[in-house]
Amino acid sequence: MTMRIAYALLAALLFAWLPARAAEPLAVITAAANPLDTLSLDDLKLVYLRKSQMDTEGNRWIPLNLPVADPLRRGFSLALFSLLPEEQEDYWNLQYFNGISPPKVMASEEAMLRFVASTTGSIGYVRKQKVDNRVKVLRLITPPAAK
Amino acid sequence: MQFSQQKRTLEYKFRLFPSSSALSANLYIYAGDLPASFLQQLLKFMRVTIFFNLLVTALSIGSIPAAAADEVESVYRLGSGYPVGKTGLRIGGYASTKIGVPRADPWYFEVSDLSLFLTWDNGSRLRFFSELEVGDVLSAGEHQSLGIQKAHFEFERFYIDGLVNNNLTVRVGKFLTPIGQWNLIHAAPLVWTTFRPVATENLFSTHAAGLMFYGSVSVASRQLEYSVYGDMSESIDPHRSKNPFENAAGAHLRYFLNDTLQIGASFANFVLNGLQPTRYYLAGLDIAWSYQQYELSSEIVYRTNAHANIESAWQGFVQSIIPVSEHWFVVGRYEFFEQPQDETGQVGLLGLAYRPLPPLVWKLEYRLGTNNETLAPDGLSASFAILF
DSSP states (O other): OHHHHHHHHHHHHHHHHHHHHHTOOEEEEEETTOSOOOOOHHHHHHHHTTOOOBOTTSOBOEEEEOOTTOHHHHHHHHHHHSSOGGGGHHHHHHHHHTTOOOOEEBSSHHHHHHHHHHSTTEEEEEEGGGOOTTEEEEEEEOOOOOO | OEEETTTTEEEEEEESSTTOOTTEEEEEEEOTTOOHHHHHHHHHHHHHHHHHHHHHHHHHSSOOOTTGGGBOOOOOOTTSOEEETTTTEEEEEEEEEEEEEESSSOOEEEEEEEEEEEEEOOSSSEEEEEEEEEEEEEEEETTEEEESTTOEEEEEEEEEEEEEETTEEEEEEEEEOOSTTGGGGOOGGGSSSSSOOGGGTSSSOSEEEEEEEEEEEEETTEEEEEEEEEEOHHHHOSSOOSSOEEEEEEEEEEEESSSSEEEEEEEEEEEETTSOSOEEEEEEEEEEEEETTEEEEEEEEEEEESOTTSOOEEEEEEEEEEESSSSEEEEEEEEEEEETTEEEEEEEEEEEEEOSSTTEEEEEEEEEEESOTTTSOSEEEEEEEEEO
16 A cells, blocks of 8 residues: 555656656857847747847857757757757758758757857757856747647 | 860869979870760869869868867768868759650650759858759750760859848859749759749749849848849859840848748849840749648749830749648649740649658659640659759
8 A cells, every 4th residue: 555655656756747847948048258148039030040140249140959859959949930850851951052051969968058158159058957157048948848 | 174176185284383384283084975065064164163162162271169079970961961071161962853755745854953062151251152053964865865965064053142240141143033932942852843833934034143132131020031133144154044134133022921921022124145135124923831731832923124026924823732641742833924926825733742851852743734835835744853
């Protein structure tokens, strides 16, 4: 009987934890030295579609992504475009025909943090708790439930 | 670089110091039985390519982000080209091949396009793009054996972009004429039919060479993209495309009403090279809707002029794409086109497209119409295209 109660509690804890993790907010980050303090969702979309090319200081935007299979990348893509990365392939094929490449892909959140901290104009995303003083948070995004 | 007709060789002399034979080398390539006209085109192509390869390589030696090591190793992926290390250079292109069985003409087979893209963008305010095309690389037909008789080189696009600010970019060089949408994405792997609609190429030059200002601004919280251009093909483009402008000025606007719907308007004022020295005025509208994998698009153009003997003309099309499974699509299109020497042509097209991957497409289609013998003849066609 005690074991049953223990299992039930464990399961309840697990279910309580899973949605919380899925809805974990993502911090959109740029270098700490960047004078920009915030970025609207519409502007962020344009940056990640490579339609907005420069920030307010005249630096080229360098948008960064995590690998396609990374749950953070998939959540970010759904939050921003309501599309999974693979559903945007047609768009990037068209852009490629016009000489525009998709955002650079970083190997990990730590790699993203290092690149953003050291590269003017770069913009990326990591889990909120990964943010440190090397970078500045432009906005928080809550990914929707996975498709 | 020169071609020796007698020895049937291409001779390339390389000298490090132009005025001295020190550090020089000669390269000979045996040309065999290739036609002289093809070799002359090849020579032109190689001269320009070598010059610009040197230019782009020189430009690319520069700022490489310090943290580049954290980037996922750049590997080749179909449909996105090959990135050359961290130089900002990317090489890729597309190829297509088609078989046509017109109802009233002999069948034919063509490796119709082999286009090579060279892109350079190292994150600075300048970027470069070129597309070098070998057209009709291989062809065969009912009365012609397989060969390269029709092969020709062409600079489809060749330009440098200078980013002025977030709303304005200046383009110098040769580019696709921004009239409608189809002409700007006309590559075989990106469109649903083997043959493009008549209205997307018949009344204007598909390419322009000169200066273009383009960018986007926000209007009512939505993007308005604009491009304004001036063409001087006659003066600056030695590799003119088919039916080129002599000179032109024009503009195109595209407004995104929401994430699925966009509308566009085009205006152009031009003289076509080789035709009567008449100035034409063209106006066009285009619309495109897409939701999930469904698409509906339409373009219409109207061209008029001041010449008493040249009639004005309307042309247009409506096209729909319906997905029947993850990789199979049904294509339907209706076209009409007024033409100077004949009554108004009309064509219906029904096709099937199979896309196992987004950069690959197989197409099968049948066209049937009236007064369409010259511009869009009846018949069956099949093609394959790949973006690489």
